[in-house]
Structure formats: structure tokens, C-alpha cells
Amino acid sequence: MTTTSAAPGAATPPAGAPLLEVRDVRKHFPGRSAGLFGRRGNPVKAVDGVSFALHQGETLGLVGESGCGKSTTGRVIAKLIEPTSGSIRFQGKEIADLSTGQMRPLRREVQMIFQDPYSSLNPRHTIGTIVGSPFRIQGAHPEGGIKKAVQGLMERVGLNPEHYNRYPHEFSGGQRQRIGIARALALRPQLIVCDEPVSALDVSVQAQVVNLLEDLQNEFGLAYVFIAHDLSVVRHISDRVAVMYLGKIMEITDRDTLYEAPMHPYTHALLSAVPIPDPTVEARRERILLTGDLPSPSNPPSGCVFHTRCPKYRDQLSDGERERCRTEEPVLEDKRPGQSVYCHFAEVRSDIIDGEAPAPRSTGIREVIRKTAAGAPGTGIE
Amino acid sequence: MASTTPAPAVATARDAELFLSVEDLKVHFPTEDGLVKSVDGLSFELRRGEILGIVGESGSGKSVTAQAILGLHKGSRARISGHIWLDGRDLVPLSDEEMRGVRGSEIAMIFQDPLSSLHPFYTIGDQIAEAYRVHNKVSAREARARTIEMLEKVGIPNAPGRVDDYPHQFSGGMRQRAMIAMALICQPKLLIADEPTTALDVTVQAQILELIKDLRDELNSAVILITHDLGVVAETCDHVVVMYGGQCVEKGSVDDVFELPEMPYTWGLLGSMPRMDRVRQERLTPIPGQPPSLINVPTGCVFNTRCRFSDHVEGRRCFTEHPQLLPTAPGHEVRCHIEPEERRRLFELEIKPKL
């Protein structure tokens, strides 16, 4: 994938330099070696040329099926694993090739929250120790001592500070995720990479944690990279959303555009598959079913990586157009202002979620987007 | 969404129309800490060709209910009472050995995680054929042919070539298809699907739900779909039972319950999930607190510790008197002390605008 001049998908970039700028990042894992002296297999292209930018206080949602590379992308950004190539600029500073030692001062700025709050907490340590560990690791001495700071954090994320000496198994799933959040928050980071933070939680508890994350964002000006497979939660929390498939970004744009006027056939399929808790809406929606399995990331299809499962390729394109999909790889580029799409035949569809193109509602920016969207339903932008 | 008019709730189990009827089912587990009342007085009915959704959060008793219907608690320390009428026969008093003939042939079940639910050391084909040969006296060759036929029916491409694959060689969606093939190979009258799509991607979930609906149409089976996702219920089911703390707190046709839910817990569930089809809310409305302990179930209403509306009931009845599951409209039952008119008013005024 080639890098576009501006950060893709940013229509009107907020003023100021981005907090995080990711350019053409790749992470290839070595293929399985065959035999003692055998040749290496093809590398697994978990992340294959991902670019985006993130501003302070902003949330970027990363969505896609399992195996699309969204989690690996998150780990590369948090520098838990080293990228194979590409540039990661944090506060204008290149961090892609920093060593562990050089990264240390930056670690306090970038934190991570994981899906399974239980396995990421050491069962033998008390909550006080766990939440306080970033202070000790970084050698930080918060005002009033570590214990006071930890209890403050616990209170802030909705835990009882008196439970300072309890162990993780004494807490419920939702409370454990709060512990994980408190730990991530300890050093006042600028950016938190959240990897499926609410997927393991019950709906009612999930809502509590989502609200907490939003409150903390407003309070501390945090930026989030929010990795999730639940598209409803991503819509709720994100400002912009990137849809990933086979290690590449298929479409990246602001939240409302993505959900109301998506252009990539994969986005269409993904959104159409999310069931909506309203039988009337469900009855009129069209479900775009994808056929076949995810191709192997070590041996991706030629041309457009999605063409083997693309409903549009299968049902709507002419032979000549299909030829193009098979041979020429699309570039992630602006098809409409602020909407970057990796597709030769991108086309707005606004009937995916409601089952019918919505009537205009009057609410500020949504209105504008709807008008742009309404101007183009059914017409190929290409 | 097609929906049959439900029969009156007082229908007897021997009613010819009813195919499955669960009456006052209780599943209690004695533990060192006390008696865990996982399911406490559950009743529902199901007809052939219908899909019933059982919704609830973890610990609500929905999976325990499913396993009780299949008799998987037999031989354990669980205390089970009530009736489970299947086609006029009560399954509760059956012994484990008698129940063995019912499992797989009359009732089949698929589970949440297809990878761990398949034996890692045997091929997919062997495991499916085994399910067929338990209940049918056929040769290995016939069982294999039938297995391939079933794999084709559930949409496994190149079934003859893949029947000898091991589970780890299948993708997640394929594995769940194989589980469905295994469950349906003896053409059971009742299929229980326990969170069949929770471990799967949303695109695969859509395929699997579509498959379950198609097979229901083809075999005219009854299906119980257990899920925590109200979206899945709205998409797939005809009727729904909402469970909380081991009890049914609301049940009815999917259209009725989603159009006018009346139990504050159902409101809470709907309010806490973000919805793609509505204007984005600034904040979600979570249900405060945690689900109740099933050992010390609160006196009064099981939801009273988390309910925001108990002040709409005179006195402290929510905390003293256990509400009955009462009909509020034909086929729609709710367990709540708030007067029906007041519930509808609250939903229209306070809940619906925030969904």
C-alpha cells in the first residue's frame, strides 16, 4: 500500500500536530520453518501497510473480523512488539525503531488495556500492588505517596479504596476491568490502546465500563485506540473508525459517515451482519452474507485482498471490472472528502443499518453528512 | 418477522399443540456455601417450528436450564424438580440411562465454543458419525455417507474431502457448522443452541443464524436459542424469555416484548447496549450494581437491588413480596409490582426516548 499524502480518512484534521501518526506500518511474523535446514515458509503478514493519525482526546476505533490484524496493530503502536517496517511518530518523535531502554520514558505516555481482565492481573498481587506497579517501575514518586495515589485512582474508576489489599479473584469481571483501567491510568498517559476491553463483560456491566472510559477521556484529554469486534460499541465510543481486513485498512473515516454512508463492500457486509434489537427493523434489513473463509495472511489473494469474498465482485461487476480487482491492488485513498476507501468500485450505501435510506433528521453535522450521502446513493464514486 | 399468536399461558402440557412445556422447573445445587438456586421456578412453552430465545446475563440460569432439559445434570448432585414435558412425556423423572436415548435423537444441543466442544483427537467425520450410530443401527459406511450429506447440508464446501479433517483444521464458523451437522444428524425434534455465535465473528454469526433458521424450516424442529444478545433474539426468534437471577422476569412474542417491554430489567438490558440504528446517545444507561448472589436471593423482587423504579410501588412491596409472573397482554407476561398502566407510561416517557 502506498502512503497517502495526508493521514487517510481525516477530513478536517483538528488543529495542531497529531498525537500519534502511523505510516505504512507492517508487522510480518516469520513463517514456520520446514525441517532442520528447510526453507522458511511465507511470512505471515499480520499488519501490512497501515496508516492513520490520532489527535489528542480523540478515539479511533479499529474493527474487523478475528485475524484481520487489529490486535497486532494495537500491540505495535504500544510497542509491545516491534514493527517490521514503517513509521510510528508519537508527539512528533519517531518511536518505531526505539529500543526498550529508549522507550522507557515514553512508556508512561502509552498504556494498554486488555480483553481478559483476569489473565492480565497477577493473582498473587493485591490490587494496591497491581495499580501501584507503574509508579514503582517508572520510579515515580507521586505526591502523598504511592498508596494515596493508588487509592485516588481506585476511587476515580469506581472501586472502593478500602479494597486496596484485596486480590483480583475477589472482584467481578467488570471490577477487574476497572482495576486494569486504574493501572493504565496511573502515570497519566496521553494514549491508551484498548484491546477488546469490554468484550468479556455482560451488557449491563459493559455499559458501565464504556461510560467510565468516556468520562476519563473527557477528564484527562486521553486519546484511545479502541480495538473491538462489536460494531455497536465502536460506533458509540469512536470519533473515527478504521475497518481492517487481512492486515490492511479497507475504509477509514469519521464515525457518522462510516455508519451512515459506508463505501467499502466489506464495511457493508460487516454492518449488515450486526443484528439490531428491533424486530421491525430486522425484518426489512438486507443481510449481506460473506461466503468462504478468511484467506491466509501468509498467502493473501492477488490484486484486491478482499476480492475472493467480495459480494460486489461476485454479483455486480462485469468481467472486465473483475479482472481489475484480481490484478490491480487498490490504494487507500479519499473517495469523498475525509473518507478513504481501499476499493476500485467504492459506492455509498446508506440502507445498511436501517434497511432503508433514512429520512433527513436535523442535527448539525449529521445533517451535512446525510446530505452528502444522500446525493450519492447507488452511484459509484469511482 | 413471522410470529404465531401465542396460546394462553395456562395451556396444559398435554395440549396437542404444545411440543415442549417446562413447568415450574427448579435446578438447585447444594454447595458448601449454601444452596445455589440456579433456576427457580421457570415455566415456558414451545411449539414445533418455533424459535424461542432465552436472554439473560451470566449467572441468570439460562445455560443451566438448557442442560437440565437435556438431562445433563442427571448423576450430579443437582436437585431438579418440576416438569419438562416433551411431546407428552415428562423428562424430569427419567434416569440417566433412559435420558441417554433421548439425547441426540430427540433433543440435540450445540454449544458456545465449537473448538473446545469437539474432541481434538478425532476427525470431524468420526465425531458426527458417532452421533448417528448411537441411535441408528447402521454400518460405518452408511454413517459416513450420511455424515457427508449432513456436512453438505450445513454448507461445508467439499464435504467429502473435509470429512477426515480434525477440528483444528476447520475455521471457527466451519466448526460450528460441523457441530450443527452433528446435532441434526438424527433429526431431533428440539435443538438447543447455547450461545452458538458468541465466540464467532459477526459475519459468521449471521451465516450461522441464517443456517439455524433454514434448518428449522426444513425439519420443522423447535429451537431454543440461548443468548445474551438482544439483537440476535430480534433477528432470529419468535418468542423470548428474559431471565434474571434464575427466574423468568418477562416473556412473550418477540414483537410484543421489543415493542413494549414492561419489566425494568428488560429496559435496563435494552438501555445498556449501544444501538447502531438509533441516534447516538451521549451516554449509555447501565444497570447499576451487580447481579444477585444465587445463594442469598433477595426477598421480594429478585431485581430490587438494581431497580430504579421501586418507588413507583406503594409501600416496600418490591422488598417484601415476591411478584408473580402475570399476563399484561395476551401472551405477554411480566414479573413486576408496578401497575401495568404505570409501566407503559414509564416506558414511553422515560425509557423509550433514551434507547
Place this chain on the structure above:
Amino acid sequence: MIRFILVRFAGMILVVFIVSVLTFGIFQLAPLLSHTSPVYYYTGKVPYPPGSPQLQALIHRFGFDQPIPVQYWQFLTGIFGKTITDGTSAPVQCPFPCFGYSFRQNDLVSTLIGNAWPVTLSLCIGAAILWLVGGVLVGTFSGLKPGSFVDRAGMTGALAAVSLPIFFTGPVLLLLFVYTLGWLPGTGYVPLTTDPLGWFESMLLPWVSLAFIFAALYARLTRSNMIETMGEDYIRTARAKGLDRRTIVVKHGLRAALTPIVTIFGIDFGTLIGSTVITESVFNLRGLGYLSIQSVRQQDLPVILGVTIVAAVALVIANFIVDVLYAVIDPRVTV
């Protein structure tokens, strides 16, 4: 699969090579630490005082004056056969596998080992069968109903067995069955080829006492594996299919529960070949363990080296077989 076997085989050769280097190193190091010449340990005879020309001649004859790598090379190639002579008696042909000549026992090391290994192998194989069958049976029944009477009895027995050492159980068994009841003949090895029944009678008590400890360990291991396996989702699936209990336990449960035991068994068995010293001593069996303890006492270095390498090879082969077996049992192991 063939490539998998070849790779494992190459690894096996490598391990044996490293073992040979290490043992050879000990061979060099031991005389150095006691400030004598290797020739003393090698011949076991000290006919000449240090520094005498006769000793020098002897050192030269056995090549101990050569650089160490050369000596190692000769040791290595010597395994494939050589002629040994001490210059006084008639030269001895030493065919493959040649580990040299024991001047203390006046025999080829390979002959000594050759006489000893059938004893040890008989002991190990018989004991292994006993402890596998016993341990797995007790463990399975205990694991199927944890907390039941069967389970408690089995696990109490296992605890007792683990705490009873062979030098206690062995003599007690001997006292009871041989000296008091007279049901079995006395100690000593009867070769299988000459008298199968005598062989069986002579080995029965050694098998039982050696198997005791292992059976207890395997019972506990099987039990915990069984409890874990019977809680797996695929067992629930098997029940949901309507399978009968025996099929569920044997075909679905045991198959999975026993797989880790295969690994442990291979290592245990391989290790045992070189470490049955106590059992052999108690029952007066002239096996590898007996041979090695005897050579250690006599400082008979060539025999010690030979036994070490044989034991190492046995362990490596056992591991190799386990690896191959594992790949056959568990289809998820990539080969």
C-alpha cells in the same frame, strides 16, 4: 512425518554426541584432579611408580600422551572396533560397540554390559507394565468420582506407596514371600531364554517393589488428568450425543487424559535404565545398576563410561519414541 522423524533423529545423534564429549571430559578430568595419570584409572593396575620409564611406555601405548582432541577422536572411532593390548598379554579384539577393556574385571566392557542389560531390561519392562496398568486403573477410577470412597482409598494407598522406599518394600516382600511363605525362589536372575517360568518367578518381586512407587505417582497423575478431562466441553458434547458412559470414559476421556502420561512415561522409562541400582542390589540382580555401582567402587573408569553412554542412549531413544508417538496420538502436533 518422515521429515519429522529425520529431524528428531538428527537431534538424537546430537545429544549422544554431547554426552560422549561430557563423559570423555570426565575421563580426562578425574585423573587431573587426583594428580595421577589416566592410565591408572584405565588399567586399574599400578605396577610402576610415577615417572618411571615403564609407566611412560604404558602411557604412550594407550595414547594418553597425545593431544586431547586426538584422544577423543580415537575414543570415538574406537567405539566402532579396535584391538586392545597392554603389551604383556595377548591382544584382544574389541568389536563394535567397543567401550574399551576393564582391566579390573579382565573383560571387555561391552561384554560386561552385554551380560547386564537383559537383566535391567527385564526388570524395567516388567515393572513398567505393572505400574502403568495399576497406576492408570487406580487413577481412572479415582478421577471419575473425586471425593468418593474409591478415590479416597486409592489416593491414601498411593500416598503410602510413594512414601515407602524400595530398600524397605523389597526386603519386606522377600521376607514374606521367599523366606516365610516360601512361594517364590530366592534372589538372583534366571535368564528368560533358559527358563521362562524361572525368569518370571525370579523377577516378580523386583517388578512389584519397583513398580510400587511409580504406580503411586501415575495413579495421582492419571487422576488429576482424568478430573480435568471429564470437565472438558467435548465430554459434555459426548454426553449430549447420547453416548453410554463407558464410551464417554474410555474413548473420549481416557484417550485425552493419557496423552500427557505417554510423555512422562517415556522419560521415566529411559531414566530408569540407568538407575535401578537399589532394586538390583536388594534382589541380587547383576544388571546395569549393579554393574555401575560396582565399577564406581572399584574406580573402573572404562565401565563407568560405557554404562553412562548406554544409559544416555536409552534415554534418548525413549524420548525419540515418545515424540513420534505423541505426533501419532495428537493430530494437533505438527509434523
